[in-house]
Amino acid sequence: MKLSDLKIGQSAEILSFEKDEIKLRFYEMGCLPGENVKLELVAPLGDPIAIDIRGYLLSLRKNDAKHILVKLS
């Protein structure tokens, strides 16, 4: 499934990135394959979303989130 499909409170493990252009930036922010993330917040209009990565909140647009593949954990 995609990161953008998660529901609030769900945790998932990052598997891979479908889009090369965003990979490096998200790696730098700590979103590495194998990392566990949890969907914390969804903006009122459904976009952007915010995920918890090792105790900090990262907000990203759905447009990017749909290129990040995850597996529910």
Add this chain to the structure above:
Amino acid sequence: MSRNDTIRRVYLVGNPNSGKSTLFNIISGIKQKTSNVPGTTIEIRKSNVIKRGDEKIQIFDLPGLYSINPTGEDEKIACEPLLNPDHPDKPDHIILVVDASNIRRHLLLCTQVFDLGFPVSLVLNISDIADKKGIQIDVERLEKELGIKVITTSARTSKNLDQFKELVFKDGFRSHFNSYTPPSLKDFFENHELDLNKYNDYQALQMVYKNTELVGGKAHQKIFEDQRSMEVIIRYKSIDKLLEKTFRKNDINKHISKKIDRLVTHPVWGYLIFLIILLAIFETIFKLAEIPMDLIEATFGSVGEWLSSQMPDGTFKSLLINGVLAGLSGVFVFIPQIVILFAFLAILEDSGYMARVSFILDKIMRKFGMNGRSVLPLISGAACAIPAIMSARTIDNKKDRIITIMVTPFISCSARLPVYILLISIIPFEGKIFGIFNHQGFLLMAMYMLGVITSLVAGVVLSRFIKNTDYTGFYMELPHYQVPRLKNILLTCYSKAKSFVWEAGKIIFLVSIILWFLTSYGPGNKMNEIKSEISNKLHKKEISREEAKLLKAKHVQEYSYAGYFGKAIEPLIEPMGFDWRIGISLITSFIAREVFVGSMATIYGAGQDDFVNIRKKMKEDRDESGMRPKFSIAICLSLMVFYALALQCASTIAVVYKETRTWKWPALQFILMSLTAYIASWIVFNIFR
């Protein structure tokens, strides 16, 4: 070791939200200057030289970076002191500032800086929140593993600030922590123009990344990008190993942050809270700023009057009072609004709330080519575009920021209000609009709506044409909530006011002097002839002293250079229904839109502040036929639309130049807004004539 004459350059380097700017403020106080890297919007803050005994240091605050891989052109330049081993301001000691509660991610940049070979120290900042989150870091072990000095501070609770003040004078150490082994490129690029021999392996790698075109161009781009991604993965692995030995988290109390987040991003409460905050800010800039603004104008006014009574008449007196004093007053009058807006902005930013505003408004504003952070500048634009445009600094995406700056002046500011009120009061219209609305209220609202709609449409249009030079994705940290530090807020206000006076103020002052000259002097002898004619009449008691004064002002304006310009542009502005009198007022009100009222008053021979009289005279003026009022519905509407949309404000141009560091944007903005205003006014005039 003697370092008598050398000033050691100490750099603060860290991620955004590491609190390093607060630490910088603590060390530097008001003795700091902000310098823009030419051609960019990158700000590097420097302290003055700080002395202690024989030692002299200067502290540099680099913009926050997540890594040394730049995300855009501007960031590339920001990284330059780190990446260019021959940089003139090469750091002698880098103090890495990290958020102790989010140490893993912050360490990524640190390990990169280690490998560049700089002498470094590490500050674990924001330790108060780390404590609350139950985070324990073994500082001694960390020092041993990294081979550098490590201290723990909290800028907010002032914990261990003495240690930090001590640290800036100490030497850094080169870290022996090995997190990544760069490929050895020296042999590979031996025959290239790039001389890599003077660099270490990691520096050499960065030089190769930076000079792609020298080593095979675009073909290598993909390989380099993959190499960089690999590097990040490897570094995180080493960081995780390091943290296993030095970091422990007891999952105790959940931080209050989560509860606040649920509230401020709630579909109803979230927007309501933001709306209330906006209203409070808006009300304060509008109302509270009025008191000091009036005081500033009154002070300059009475200084002018005093000087006027003390000095003999002449050019010098006129220059001093109507040029210099008026110009200074025109600069200082903006300060209350700037200070108030930035105080609020600093509170919103430092508390962590601003990132949430961006979060809940991102989707809406994206449709208009901007982002969530554009909302505050746009709303503040209704008070005044000057502080509003300055506040667009908080938008980190360059494209979004430029668009916000470009469209903010479309929002009707408080200086347009006197123009609208004058014109609405003379518009020859009776009855109700759509049968229910009082026409005055309706027109005023329509003007404000016109501004808002035009700015949003302009955002959509501009977003098609302005290239995005930064990374196109959008991600942002939502930092923890913190209580802002008063000292930090005051420093922000002080430095914003100072930079406005020195950068934009110079231009505004210059424009006032030029306008003073253009409105006080005219070509040939015409002006003097008329002046002496009036003096003669006064002498013969044909007219009163008061009449003579009004008549003189009227003729000076008409036969000045500005007057001739006004007449010269008549053919150009005629399609909008304007004559030379309006032309003159368009030119003189370039210094500030509300000057339109005073200028029209002078032309119609009414006193400057005599609003009733000027209204009466403009209302009674007839067109050529002598039958209909000159200020017809068509002309009044066309003129209002022109003022709503045109960039009739020298100060805005000056501040856009200050903020974008190039004349390109203010020039483009002036042309586009003038064109929009011209076309819109022409259409309105032709519909209603």
